[in-house]
Amino acid sequence: MDERNGYWKTMYEELELQMKDMMSMTLELVESNGMEKQKTIEKVTKENNRLREELEKSKMAQVENIKLNKEIRRLKLLEHKFNVTYAGKFTLKYLALKSSIKEQIKK
Numbered sequence: 001m002d003e004r005n006g007y008w009k010t011m012y013e014e015l016e017l018q019m020k021d022m023m024s025m026t027l028e029l030v031e032s033n034g035m036e037k038q039k040t041i042e043k044v045t046k047e048n049n050r051l052r053e054e055l056e057k058s059k060m061a062q063v064e065n066i067k068l069n070k071e072i073r074r075l076k077l078l079e080h081k082f083n084v085t086y087a088g089k090f091t092l093k094y095l096a097l098k099s100s101i102k103e104q105i106k107k
Contacts, residue, residue: 082088 082092
């Protein structure tokens, strides 16, 4: 009977050692996965922040573009008024006359 108990005791101790080794390997694997996940999270966070900054720049550029388009439209309307109205035509002829007089004075 002692021989049987010794055999099973040895088998039980070996099984305990194997289980202990398996648990330590599992713990190492879980810790290494945690580090990889942390690195992935940091990488994704950096990319997210970069994309948010680009979005803000894009929004600011879009607002600036809208302002410039309004200014261009205002100036085109002003040019149209000068070309169509009598006062505008008179002003353009006056400016042309003034510049031609300046050129003749320089000569």
